[in-house]
Amino acid sequence: MTTRRELLAALRRAVGEDAVIWRPEDLAAYEYDGTVERSVPHAVVLPSTAGEVQAAVRACLDLGVPITPRGAGTGLSGGAVPLRRGVVISTARMRRVLEVDPLDRVAVVEPGVANLELSRQAARYGLYYPPDPSSQAVCTVGGNVAENAGGPHCLALGVTQNFVLGVEVVTAAGELRQLGGRAPDAFGFDLRGAFIGSEGTLGIATKVVVRLLPVPPAVQTMLAAFPTVGQACEAVSSIIARGVIPSAMEMMDRLCIQAVEARFRVGYPEGAGAVLLVELDGLAEEVQADAARVRAECLERGATAVRVAASDEERALLWLGRKGAIPALGRLAPNYYIVDGVVPRSRLAAVMERVAAVSERSGLRIANVFHAGDGNLHPLILFDEREPGAGERVLATAAEILRVCVDEGGTLSGEHGIGAEKREFMPWLFSEEDLATMERLRDVFGADGGLFNPCKVFPGGTGCGEMGSHAAAVRAAGPDAYV
Amino acid sequence: MASERERGGRWPEPAAAPAAADLARCVHCGLCLTACPTYLVTGLETESPRGRIQMARLIEEGRSQLTPAIQEHWSRCLQCRACEAVCPSGVPYGRIQERARAQVQAQPASGRAALRLRRLVLRQVVARPRVLGAVLAPVGRFGGWRLRGLAERLLPGRLRTMSRQLPSNQGRPFRLEEAAAGNPDGEPVQLFGGCVMRELFGETHRATVRVLARAGARVGAPAGQRCCGALHAHEGDLAFARQLAKANIAAFEGSAGAIVVNSAGCGAAMKEYPELLAGEPGWEERAAAFAARVRDLAEWLAARPRLPRGALGVRTVYQDACHLAHVQGIRREPRALLAAAGCELVETEGADVCCGAAGLYGLVQPGMSAELRRRKAGSFAAARPEVIVTGNPGCHLQYLAAVQEAGVGAEVLHLAEVLDRAWRADGGASG
Numbered sequence: 001m002t003t004r005r006e007l008l009a010a011l012r013r014a015v016g017e018d019a020v021i022w023r024p025e026d027l028a029a030y031e032y033d034g035t036v037e038r039s040v041p042h043a044v045v046l047p048s049t050a051g052e053v054q055a056a057v058r059a060c061l062d063l064g065v066p067i068t069p070r071g072a073g074t075g076l077s078g079g080a081v082p083l084r085r086g087v088v089i090s091t092a093r094m095r096r097v098l099e100v101d102p103l104d105r106v107a108v109v110e111p112g113v114a115n116l117e118l119s120r121q122a123a124r125y126g127l128y129y130p131p132d133p134s135s136q137a138v139c140t141v142g143g144n145v146a147e148n149a150g151g152p153h154c155l156a157l158g159v160t161q162n163f164v165l166g167v168e169v170v171t172a173a174g175e176l177r178q179l180g181g182r183a184p185d186a187f188g189f190d191l192r193g194a195f196i197g198s199e200g201t202l203g204i205a206t207k208v209v210v211r212l213l214p215v216p217p218a219v220q221t222m223l224a225a226f227p228t229v230g231q232a233c234e235a236v237s238s239i240i241a242r243g244v245i246p247s248a249m250e251m252m253d254r255l256c257i258q259a260v261e262a263r264f265r266v267g268y269p270e271g272a273g274a275v276l277l278v279e280l281d282g283l284a285e286e287v288q289a290d291a292a293r294v295r296a297e298c299l300e301r302g303a304t305a306v307r308v309a310a311s312d313e314e315r316a317l318l319w320l321g322r323k324g325a326i327p328a329l330g331r332l333a334p335n336y337y338i339v340d341g342v343v344p345r346s347r348l349a350a351v352m353e354r355v356a357a358v359s360e361r362s363g364l365r366i367a368n369v370f371h372a373g374d375g376n377l378h379p380l381i382l383f384d385e386r387e388p389g390a391g392e393r394v395l396a397t398a399a400e401i402l403r404v405c406v407d408e409g410g411t412l413s414g415e416h417g418i419g420a421e422k423r424e425f426m427p428w429l430f431s432e433e434d435l436a437t438m439e440r441l442r443d444v445f446g447a448d449g450g451l452f453n454p455c456k457v458f459p460g461g462t463g464c465g466e467m468g469s470h471a472a473a474v475r476a477a478g479p480d481a482y483v
Numbered sequence: 484m485a486s487e488r489e490r491g492g493r494w495p496e497p498a499a500a501p502a503a504a505d506l507a508r509c510v511h512c513g514l515c516l517t518a519c520p521t522y523l524v525t526g527l528e529t530e531s532p533r534g535r536i537q538m539a540r541l542i543e544e545g546r547s548q549l550t551p552a553i554q555e556h557w558s559r560c561l562q563c564r565a566c567e568a569v570c571p572s573g574v575p576y577g578r579i580q581e582r583a584r585a586q587v588q589a590q591p592a593s594g595r596a597a598l599r600l601r602r603l604v605l606r607q608v609v610a611r612p613r614v615l616g617a618v619l620a621p622v623g624r625f626g627g628w629r630l631r632g633l634a635e636r637l638l639p640g641r642l643r644t645m646s647r648q649l650p651s652n653q654g655r656p657f658r659l660e661e662a663a664a665g666n667p668d669g670e671p672v673q674l675f676g677g678c679v680m681r682e683l684f685g686e687t688h689r690a691t692v693r694v695l696a697r698a699g700a701r702v703g704a705p706a707g708q709r710c711c712g713a714l715h716a717h718e719g720d721l722a723f724a725r726q727l728a729k730a731n732i733a734a735f736e737g738s739a740g741a742i743v744v745n746s747a748g749c750g751a752a753m754k755e756y757p758e759l760l761a762g763e764p765g766w767e768e769r770a771a772a773f774a775a776r777v778r779d780l781a782e783w784l785a786a787r788p789r790l791p792r793g794a795l796g797v798r799t800v801y802q803d804a805c806h807l808a809h810v811q812g813i814r815r816e817p818r819a820l821l822a823a824a825g826c827e828l829v830e831t832e833g834a835d836v837c838c839g840a841a842g843l844y845g846l847v848q849p850g851m852s853a854e855l856r857r858r859k860a861g862s863f864a865a866a867r868p869e870v871i872v873t874g875n876p877g878c879h880l881q882y883l884a885a886v887q888e889a890g891v892g893a894e895v896l897h898l899a900e901v902l903d904r905a906w907r908a909d910g911g912a913s914g
Binding site for chain 1: 507508509510511512513514515516517518526527528529531533534537538541546547550552553556569570571572573574
């Protein structure tokens with residue numbers, strides 16, 4: 001049993017006095033991410049170098065203390081919430097863009113660099129970093145790697161996995177390792193690929209090498225309004241069936257439109273049952289031709305209006321509404337629970353009907369915003385956590401929606417990760433043997449001790465079985481105790 | 484559900500605590516983080532808007548007392564409200580922060596004497612034109628003083644910075660009577676004088692009057708107007724801020740036309756009088772009518788159909804005052820006016836990130852204030868402007884020091900001074 005005092009002393013030796021947070025009221029600012037999960041860490045450290053990350057990890061391993069990596073804490077699966085308390089390692093002070101190479105179209109960044117900051121720096125060379133989570137102004141590249149983050153523009157180009165060439169990591173065993181490199185084509189075992197999307201269970205990225213793309217010469221953004229979500233879903237399928245792959249295709253339902261309009265006044269038609277935001281990019285001629293096809297297809301499927309953004313400003317405004325849509329729901333209810341499921345595109349309309357039925361049955365309002373082109377749904381369950389029993393009802397409803405997704409041939413997560421709550425559903429998709437194979441991969445990274453981001457991804461999860469007894473031990477040992 | 488009795492948690496004055504509904508609106512999505520200057524500098528959740536709201540929640544939920552650490556995190560907030568502008572949930576952060584500070588006033592954990600002194604100075608000096616005038620008169624004269632070079636060499640760090648922050652081109656203080664100008668048949672406009680603006684920025688006011696007159700206004704300035712109360716509200720002295728608000732509402736009620744303000748902080752505060760006076764019997768409607776008349780100078784000018792143009796041809800950077808960009812949403816208008824005046828506009832990185840002046844912030848948090856000023860100095864050194872334009876007195880003073888740190892020979896001017904120059908040189912052609 002380690003005392004708090006010993007832990008803090010070891011952390012201070014590792015990263016220095018001013019990089020350790022320890023006061024209870026300060027630690028409470030690290031108890032959450034963008035979800036409803038909460039757990040206060042025993043300490044937070046903010047290393048500035050890979051060496052300090054390594055020292056902090058080793059200090060924790062020596063003392064047997066759980067470690068939870070954290071980027072900007074904008075995640076939507078509880079990934080950065082320290083469920084077994086212990087130490088949060090924040091990358092917020094590692095935010096230098098180390099290199100932008102316009103010839104090789106590669107950038108090297110520290111993990112705490114914000115996604116949008118990377119694109120901003122690359123813009124000097126006419127380049128950008130395509131994966132664009134809605135929180136891109138804040139969320140970090142390191143966090144994107146951990147969650148294999150997506151975003152509206154991943155429809156045509158792919159997610160984080162497709163843009164990260166290499167990662168330098170401190171593994172769960174406290175060792176500094178290079179995974180992948182900066183060459184466009186990797187060879188041999190793809191450990192880089194294994195690390196991306198491992199949700200902070202295998203280690204912490206300390207440097208990331210990414211691929212950049214040239215900013216497309218022409219962009220057109222259009223907004224189509226539909227009477228029903230079903231019609232909008234059909235339009236999505238038929239646009240792609242006609243051979244047009246927009247760079248983004250995003251849908252919002254009536255409730256979302258209402259929330260967005262109340263906050264941003266972007267001019268989404270308020271009476272509409274659904275709006276579809278479609279963006280096309282490429283060469284000007286090609287974009288023009290595709291835009292005409294998209295417009296025709298939308299009108300054919302029952303769109304009541306199709307508006308094309310006439311200026312960059314109007315375009316930014318249309319996107320502002322989409323990117324702020326989820327937190328804007330905070331205007332409709334004090335809390336929301338975001339579900340991240342994926343279904344085959346062709347099943348979108350059917351699934352949305354079933355989600356509506358779930359909402360009716362549960363009596364909970366559900367708003368929908370989703371990356372329609374990818375079939376990536378984000379039903380948002382609105383509730384008030386102060387109402388007794390609300391939490392349980394919400395979790396049960398979320399489970400029901402995910403069950404619908406899986407039944408319709410889909411999966412449990414498009415881009416937010418499995419994190420804390422969804423790990424119990426992993427057996428719906430993977431056999432015990434499949435899961436055991438994944439667990440064995442953790443051994444390779446030295447995560448078999450179960451100290452690295454415990455209680456995430458895997459059902460039951462290594463180390464989580466003891467949570468109850470762990471808490472009891474802490475209580476028995478008194479306030480200054482630490483397990 | 485918490486009962487009414489429990490509501491208020493561990494607030495020293497539960498009745499005046501930040502509203503539970505305001506706090507509940509934050510869904511801790513974190514989208515405010517990179518808008519927050521102090522988070523950008525420190526990388527700490529505790530120095531972020533989401534963290535500061537969480538601190539209020541800890542008290543609201545009874546999880547913590549109003550500890551010295553919490554007070555320090557709040558005190559480090561610049562109240563620039565950049566977070567509010569980007570918050571998708573529409574959390575009224577400014578209101579939460581003002582009410583939180585009022586709680587600190589009620590139960591200061593540390594620095595009680597400094598807090599009392601600030602409150603005293605704000606009430607008895609800043610809000611009283613004659614006293615403020617007497618205090619600032621020697622300071623204003625120092626601005627144009629020949630021995631300034633000596634001060635630069637002799638004064639220690641912080642005092643030197645303060646001496647660098649004094650404007651040297653502002654002449655004598657402004658008297659409200661000087662506002663009477665313009666075309667007798669023109670659109671009536673009432674100038675708001677303010678406190679520090681009148682004493683230290685006489686020339687800016689005179690330029691504002693000339694610009695308004697050139698734009699076709701009949702300018703006046705009702706007597707009886709006082710300090711806007713923004714500094715008091717930001718400090719948490721809401722009671723006194725309300726008194727000042729009422730005095731100003733009454734002072735302008737007999738006049739006609741827009742109330743034009745050339746200080747971003749004052750304009751923002753005055754547009755929010757209805758919120759400040761919410762629940763005060765008899766005042767809500769009067770405050771609403773007052774607020775509906777308030778216009779920033781740039782806002783008023785930009786709405787005119789025909790304005791003079793100019794051909795200044797100077798390399799210019801415009802820096803957004805927080806309370807203009809984030810609170811009033813005015814970003815495009817000043818830039819458009821500068822472009823029409825013939826300025827060659829250069830955008831700098833972080834033009835809308837707080838400069839660290841933030842009212843009394845430079846005195847309370849000199850370290851953070853200086854760091855933010857250094858960042859501005861860095862952007863000026865990179866952009867090499869001839870003129871730096873802003874629309875708020877605090878920022879203006881901060882930039883005077885920043886240009887010296889940057890080693891660029893740029894002039895710091897108010898928008899009104901630039902337009903005044905451009906329109907004079909133009910000789911009267913309209914466009």
